[in-house]
Amino acid sequence: MIDLDELRWNAVKNRDATAAGIFVYAVTTTGVYCRPGCASRQPLRRNVEFFPGPADAVAVGYRACRRCRPDESTAHDPTVDAVVELCRQLEHSSQDVDLVAFAAEHGYSVRHLRRRFVELVGVTISGYARVARAERVRALLRAKVPVTQAAIDAGYGSSRAFYETGAAQLGMTPRAYRDGGRGVRITFTSLVTPLGTVVAAATERGVCAVRIGANEVELVHEITAEFPNSSFERDDDALVGTALVLAGAVRGEYDATVLPIDVQGTAFQMRVWDVLRKVPLGDTLTYSQVAERIGSPRAVRAVGSACAANPAALVVPCHRIVRRDGSLGGYRWGLDVKDALLDAERPVDEHARQ
Numbered sequence: 628m629i630d631l632d633e634l635r636w637n638a639v640k641n642r643d644a645t646a647a648g649i650f651v652y653a654v655t656t657t658g659v660y661c662r663p664g665c666a667s668r669q670p671l672r673r674n675v676e677f678f679p680g681p682a683d684a685v686a687v688g689y690r691a692c693r694r695c696r697p698d699e700s701t702a703h704d705p706t707v708d709a710v711v712e713l714c715r716q717l718e719h720s721s722q723d724v725d726l727v728a729f730a731a732e733h734g735y736s737v738r739h740l741r742r743r744f745v746e747l748v749g750v751t752i753s754g755y756a757r758v759a760r761a762e763r764v765r766a767l768l769r770a771k772v773p774v775t776q777a778a779i780d781a782g783y784g785s786s787r788a789f790y791e792t793g794a795a796q797l798g799m800t801p802r803a804y805r806d807g808g809r810g811v812r813i814t815f816t817s818l819v820t821p822l823g824t825v826v827a828a829a830t831e832r833g834v835c836a837v838r839i840g841a842n843e844v845e846l847v848h849e850i851t852a853e854f855p856n857s858s859f860e861r862d863d864d865a866l867v868g869t870a871l872v873l874a875g876a877v878r879g880e881y882d883a884t885v886l887p888i889d890v891q892g893t894a895f896q897m898r899v900w901d902v903l904r905k906v907p908l909g910d911t912l913t914y915s916q917v918a919e920r921i922g923s924p925r926a927v928r929a930v931g932s933a934c935a936a937n938p939a940a941l942v943v944p945c946h947r948i949v950r951r952d953g954s955l956g957g958y959r960w961g962l963d964v965k966d967a968l969l970d971a972e973r974p975v976d977e978h979a980r981q
């Protein structure tokens with residue numbers, strides 16, 4: 628996944644002077660800040676901080692390098708100023724920047740502006756906007772803003788839009804896992820919801836576990852025990868899209884079946900889970916209806932067991948399966964949780980009727 632700092636670091640590493648004016652970099656070990664392209668000795672990545680402009684570096688105590696004079700303007704090319712300003716707008720605005728108006732205001736054609744932007748910054752304007760938006764959502768999440776709010780504040784409009792566009796940057800590529808996850812990297816994240824703590828784990832291919840409970844540590848242990856040979860680590864940033872969808876799913880706003888899954892079970896379980904994934908939000912099926920759909924109408928009990936063995940709550944919506952008499956049946960994560968989920972998913976007009 629690319630982020631703004633990675634783009635900036637590439638420019639520093641390559642002594643790319645075209646990026647001058649777009650940002651400055653400061654070296655923690657020397658207390659000096661430079662413009663990209665400076666001919667001074669290259670710092671180590673871990674000692675580098677980035678700032679939008681000289682004033683930001685000075686504000687936290689850095690002094691200007693005497694060699695590259697980052698405090699003096701050398702932007703002879705006026706398009707640099709426009710590009711810098713556009714970068715700032717893309718970084719800070721949660722609205723889409725009106726490019727036509729922006730270009731006109733600065734006296735350029737949109738085409739010229741686009742071309743110069745790529746030359747100077749190294750990515751397209753929309754690419755930069757995407758990265759900046761993902762960056763904003765991560766910053767908000769680090770500040771512990773609820774995920775849905777963070778997505779909206781960052782300019783995604785909805786967390787579904789975040790998932791759809793942001794998730795592509797999460798870098799999931801098809802890959803299978805077996806044998807306790809040997810050689811597989813599994814990452815996990817957790818979120819606190821009104822129904823309890825939700826822990827979600829994923830391979831590069833999709834969600835492999837979602838658990839709901841009171842104690843995060845226990846839920847995490849439960850999952851690691853199932854994948855003892857995997858590399859298992861927390862990565863809240865990479866799973867932010869998953870977390871957003873699950874947060875919405877708990878409130879009945881999103882259907883977590885939009886998330887890709889990477890679960891394993893017996894052939895029978897996989898057939899049941901597949902049917903469950905097709906039950907739309909707001910709808911329910913009975914255990915016997917599921918049994919009919921998989922072509923084993925007498926296997927009602929086995930369907931119940933497959934539901935109980937579901938490794939990925941919400942993503943495989945086993946809470947949408949109820950008894951023929953309308954009672955809830957069972958739920959691996961507690962009947963009160965199942966009841967609350969079904970209530971949240973019930974269409975508004977049915978709420979009104981009750």
Ligand SMILES: [Zn+2]
Binds near residue numbers: 661667
């Ligand atoms: Zn310098």
